[in-house]
Amino acid sequence: MRVISAPVVPRLAAAILVLVGIQLGVLGARPAQAADPEQLDPDRVVRSVVGISAVVPPDSQSARTLGTDREGSGVVIDGSGLILTIGYTVMEASQIEVTAADGRSYPASMVAYDPVSGFGLLRAEMGFTAPWLRLATADAVKEGDxxxxxxxxxxxxxxxxxxxxxxxxxxxxxxxxxxxxxxxxxxxxxxxxxxxxxxxxxxxxxxxxxxxxxxxxxxxxxxxxxxSALEPILADLLAYGRRQEPARPWLGVTLREELGRLMVEKVSPRSPAESAGLRPGDWIVGVGGQRFSGLADFYRKLWGLGPAGVVVPLEVMRGATLTPVPVTSADRVRFLRLNPTL
The missing domain is CATH 2.40.10.10 (Trypsin-like serine proteases)
Structure with a gap:
């Protein structure tokens, strides 16, 4: 068990009080006696944040790029030990452990992974307790805060x-x-x-x-x-482990944007792109008979062709040759081992 010295929590809470003082000064807040009724509780905030350790089988798809031993953080978001984190830390993990602010470690299980937002949800087990934080709305912050x-x-x-x-x-x-x-x-x-x-x-x-x-x-x-991206899908993630809407078409490529064109840097093994014959060094210049202005525009045109499984007509430059490459897309989640212990 990794043990974090107990004084760390009060030290961090005290540091947060200092930071909050700076923050309120920057934002020009009212004095404390006239402040909003909902105030930051430094001790609660510190204790709601946990450490996460994950072990991923070496034959998993993500192990090739993200490794097999991963460390990160997560935040408790309800009273039952539900923890929100970034999904790539725990994606395809066979073993997950969370470390509370007092240094105690607990096993955790994967609840959901959402490739669209990138969120992962865990639930800590074996008597884990910690304060939880409420979620802010989309307009809760502005540039300069x-x-x-x-x-x-x-x-x-x-x-x-x-x-x-x-x-x-x-x-x-x-x-x-x-x-x-x-x-x-x-x-x-x-x-x-x-x-x-x-x-x-x-x-x-x-x-x-x-x-x-x-x-x-x-x-x-x-x-x-x-x-704010979590609220519309939280019920689906808790009930089904994923959002209940048609999956986006996935190709299985790593792309680099240069002057509005996209170069294929990597092709995922066993992916639709590999099956279709795409290879590193190809330049994608069109999709579905349309040109695009950059990476974001390419994705929107790709996903606009239909759900996962749709055939994606790509136009690819290889040297001086323009080549049509139809790719039968897939659901990205089906290529991941989200239950690697089964």
Whole structure:
């Protein structure tokens, strides 16, 4: 069992009080006696953030890129031990353990994984208890707000960060958020970290370290997935382990955007793209008879062709030759071992 020294919690809570003082000063809040009735409770916030350790079988699809031993954070979001994290930390895990703020470790089971938002849900077991945080609404924060970023486990910390951008994010792994949250300065233990507002509500879950927190400027920071994306799908995730709507068509490619064109950098083994003959170095220049303006536009045109299983007509440049490559798409989740112990 990993043990975190007990004084860490009160030290972090005290640090949060200092950070909140800075935050309220930055935001020009009213004095405490006239403040909003819902106030940040530093001790509760610290204890709601847990560390996560996951072991993934080496023959799993994600082990090739994410490794077999993963560490991250998560946030307790209800009184039954339900924990929200970023999905790639626990995806395909055969063993998951959460570490509470007092250093005690508990086994946890996977509840759901949502490839659209990127969220993962766990439930801690064997007597786990911890305070939980309420979720913030989509309009709870604005650019310029000072927030708290908290990590759990061996990297337990609390850092004041500024929300420097709210904008679209397109990932090279067939992933798109209509609106993501970008913060500065960067924190190192970002995956699954909690982004908390001045009322102590959870605003976002840490996903990435980025080199441009502000578009067009070389300002490093972190990308957080807003928790407002969870509310519409939470009931489905708890009941079925996934959202109950037609799955998006998945190709199985890693893409790099250059001047509006997309180069295939990697092709996932046994994926639809591999079956169709796509290979690294191919340039995708059209989809469904349409041109596109970049990665996000490509995804929207791809997903607009129909649900998973639809044949995706790609136009591919190989050298100087334009080649049609039809790809029979698939449901990404069916290629993952989300119950690897079975």
């Amino acid at each position: 000072t927030l708290l970023a908290l990590s759990g486990g061996d990297n337990r910390s609390a850092t004041a960060v500024k929300l420097v951008s709210k904008r679209e994010f397109a990932g090279y792994w067939e992933y798109l958020l209509d609106e993501a949250l970008f913060t500065f300065p960067p924190i190192r233990a970002f995956n699954g970290a909690a982004l908390v507002n001045r009322e102590g509500r959870l605003v976002g879950i840490g996903s990435l370290l980025v080199m441009e927190a502000v578009e067009g400027r070389g300002l490093p920071g972190n990308m957080f997935v807003p928790v």
